[in-house]
Amino acid sequence: QQQVKQSPxxxxxxxxxxxxxxxAYENTAFDYFPWYQQFPGKGPALLIAIRPDVSEKKEGxxxxxxxxxxxxxxxxxxxxxxxxxxxxxxxxxxxxNAGNMLTFGGGTRLMVKP
Amino acid sequence: xxxxxxxxxxLVTQMGNDKSIKCEQNLGHxxxxxxxxxxxxxxxxxxxxxxxxxxxxxxxxxxxxxxxPDKAHLNLHINSLELGDSAVYFCASRAQGGPTQYFGPGTxxxxx
Numbered sequence: 001q002q003q004v005k006q007s008p009x010x011x012x013x014x015x016x017x018x019x020x021x022x023x024a025y026e027n028t029a030f031d032y033f034p035w036y037q038q039f040p041g042k043g044p045a046l047l048i049a050i051r052p053d054v055s056e057k058k059e060g061x062x063x064x065x066x067x068x069x070x071x072x073x074x075x076x077x078x079x080x081x082x083x084x085x086x087x088x089x090x091x092x093x094x095x096x097n098a099g100n101m102l103t104f105g106g107g108t109r110l111m112v113k114p
Numbered sequence: 115x116x117x118x119x120x121x122x123x124x125l126v127t128q129m130g131n132d133k134s135i136k137c138e139q140n141l142g143h144x145x146x147x148x149x150x151x152x153x154x155x156x157x158x159x160x161x162x163x164x165x166x167x168x169x170x171x172x173x174x175x176x177x178x179x180x181x182x183p184d185k186a187h188l189n190l191h192i193n194s195l196e197l198g199d200s201a202v203y204f205c206a207s208r209a210q211g212g213p214t215q216y217f218g219p220g221t222x223x224x225x226x
Contacts, residue, residue: 032213043118043204043217044157087155093213099162099169100208101147102215107155 003027004092006105013112019077021108023090026071030092034102035064035075038087047088048075080112117141118218120205126224127195134181135190135221137205144210146188148180151202151220163188164210195225 006023013019025033034049050057050064050073057064063076077084090105118139127133139146145164151157161180162169168180177193192199202222206215 034213036217041220043206043219045217046214049213089157095213099147099167100145100213100215101159101162101169101171102149102157103159104157107157109155 003103004090004105006090006108008108009106010109011111013080013110015080015082015112015114017080017112019075019080019084019110019112021075021088021090021110022072023074023105024070024072025092027092027094028071029094029098030103031095032093032100033064033066033073034091034093035062036089036091036104038089038107044089077110080110082112082114085110085112118205118207118216120203120218120221122221123219124222124224126226128226129195129197131195132191132193133195133223134192135203135205135223137188137190137218138186139205139207139216139218140186141207141209141216143207143216144185145208146182147206147208147215148188148190149204149206149217151204153201157204160190161188197225199223200225 003026035047036044037047038044048062061078066073088108091102121136148160179191181189202220205218208215
């Protein structure tokens with residue numbers, strides 16, 4: 001059973017456009033929701049994260065929108081650049097009692113065309 | 115300065131062999147993890163470990179065992195390797211009190 005569902009699987013955006021990736025979760029015990037960026041041949045790197053008591057968090061061109069009642073959260077990349085081309089993963093964790101282990105979504109392969 | 119490092123980067127071996135993957139972090143973190151990324155890029159937690167507690171994902175076969183000689187190292191030992199073990203294995207670490215996990219570069223395991 002996949003506890004975090006991510007869509008779309010792949011996304012093509014023109015340079016300067018907005019990239020939007022969506023995630024939905026099942027377990028209401030999740031209390032931390034990070035987004036990771038992974039380039040080919042590299043490990044995932046934290047991009048931005050949010051707690052469920054906040055509805056939106058913005059860092060530069062990256063924004064997380066969080067809807068607790070719908071159990072959904074999304075990543076928006078404004079002014080998308082070719083250098084943003086990577087695989088993006090949403091994730092969720094339940095905190096220290098569960099070892100802060102991350103449950104990942106299936107990933108979205110983003111391609112930004114010049 | 116590599117924060118989380120893994121060796122080897124690539125590992126090709128025969129079915130039935132036993133192998134180990136090493137992970138070291140120089141961040142002073144208390145908790146370390148192993149994740150498996152399959153051919154479809156799906157990332158799945160295998161273990162969470164600090165000096166007090168090991169949490170094992172129930173789906174991980176007991177052929178996999180984490181071994182920690184000290185707080186900065188968490189090695190992954192795999193017995194009787196199977197074809198389905200072929201994947202990229204990532205180590206990660208986290209500071210006590212903080213949620214952020216820092217990932218290593220991965221070890222690409224191919225079982226023939």
